[in-house]
Amino acid sequence: MPKSLKKIGVMTSGGDAPGMNAAIRSVVRACAFHKITCVGIYRGYQGLIEGDMEELNARSVKNIINRGGTFLKSARSKDFRTKEGRKKAYDHLVNNEIDALVLIGGDGTFTGGMIFNQEFGFPVIGIPGTIDNDIYGTNFTLGYDTALNTVVDAIDRIRDTASSHDRLFFIEVMGRDAGHIALNAGVGAGAEEILIPEENLGFDRLMESLKRSRKSGKTSSIVVVAEGDKTGENVFELAQKVESEMPFYDIRVTVLGHVQRGGTPTCFDRVLASRMGVKAVETLMDGQSNLMVGIKNDKINLTPLDKAVKGKTEINKELIRVSEIMTT
Known part of the structure; x- marks a missing residue:
């Protein structure tokens, strides 16, 4: 020393x-x-x-x-x-x-x-x-690991509501430049679609995915969106755009925000x-x-x-x- x-x-x-x-x-x-x-x-x-x-x-x-x-x-x-x-x-x-x-x-x-x-x-x-x-x-x-578990727990809870009311939920998670939380939490929580900054899937691809899910018999869906994703101007604008294309869905948006940073x-x-x-x-x-x-x-x-x-x-x-x- x-x-x-x-x-x-x-x-x-x-x-x-x-x-x-x-x-x-x-x-x-x-x-x-x-x-x-x-x-x-x-x-x-x-x-x-x-x-x-x-x-x-x-x-x-x-x-x-x-x-x-x-x-x-x-x-x-x-x-x-x-x-x-x-x-x-x-x-x-x-x-x-x-x-x-x-x-x-x-x-x-x-x-x-x-x-x-x-x-x-x-x-x-x-x-x-x-x-x-x-x-x-x-x-x-x-x-990171704690945030992932917090997000997955939140998505699990939201899914209960989504399935009870035949709703489509857009859930925004942190990640301005990186989609690690969105990708891992989305897979872990069984999201129907995951939008991250690194992969610009585009609006058309999102619509194809949601229509395919609907056709297969799904009456509720979860879309996890990293805050840095550019499919829409923001998650609210994206939700409105989807709603105009799929009016039969009852669409909701949840922004988890700083709840992801806290906790044991x-x-x-x-x-x-x-x-x-x-x-x-x-x-x-x-x-x-x-x-x-x-x-x-x-x-x-x-x-x-x-x-x-x-x-x-x-x-x-x-x-x-x-x-x-x-x-x-």
């Missing part, structure tokens, strides 16, 4: 995700195990600029592994986008004798960390926390967070920096932050084929 590494800061930034608290807990307890002081930074980069931080120990993070959200809070910071703001953040780190940072968040968080590292040579390690699962270099991000993290997310937190601390102890901790084929791995930010995740083509077969 480098002699200079005596104190590590940990923070969460950007949108919250289930499993962030478990990751904070892991970082704090890994530090305690290796006799390193851990400092919790509140409200992300904004809190860092304002010096809003306190030392944490193993007891500080008791009973949080099962809690959604982040007890360190999160915030967007316009100030950190300026050189002056980043200098204030750096001065607070120096004044508090913090030697390295663990950043829990998404690509925006990692971009800020990269710039900070380039300007001040300050060691940073990223842990991917976002329900969208859209970070390159890892098969799973923290919160699944066992998978808790274990993943624990593994990533330990790896983040021990990577810094090894003198490595500017990396993101990820998981591939159930093995913890490291990816340069610039690749994690610039790289593009790929949708599972095999799962798309499965979804097409399942909607027959």
